[in-house]
Amino acid sequence: MKRYCFAIDLVDDAKLINEYESWHRSCWPEIKTSIRDSGIIEMEIYRTGNRLFMIMDADPNFSLQRKWEMDLSNPKVQEWETLMWKFQQPVPWAKPGEKWVLMDRIFQL
Numbered sequence: 001m002k003r004y005c006f007a008i009d010l011v012d013d014a015k016l017i018n019e020y021e022s023w024h025r026s027c028w029p030e031i032k033t034s035i036r037d038s039g040i041i042e043m044e045i046y047r048t049g050n051r052l053f054m055i056m057d058a059d060p061n062f063s064l065q066r067k068w069e070m071d072l073s074n075p076k077v078q079e080w081e082t083l084m085w086k087f088q089q090p091v092p093w094a095k096p097g098e099k100w101v102l103m104d105r106i107f108q109l
Helices: 014-025 029-037 064-072 075-085
Strands: 002-010 040-048 051-058
Touching (some): 002 014, 029 040, 029 075, 064 075
Antiparallel strands (some): 002 051
8 A cells, every 4th residue: 555645724813724625524515536546545634724735545556646546537536626725825845737736755663
């Protein structure tokens, strides 16, 4: 199994953050299906302040490039991503156009 960790920020507005969390409590079934179909076994998102941290555990054949291509060709995923961008903003060190930024593991016990 492969593990990936990502970060992104939310717009620092309590009302928008609450709405963002509400969307995730009732995530569209098509989004969950697209996540599973890409080879992701488990996904969790955590929040502190306006910073989000996502942990993804994927099967050994998972590819970030393949997931990205699948998402681009899925209209429902694109609709979800457009909706979520209302709430999200890139972390200050994100590259142009980058949303979720892949984190580097610096410690393991």
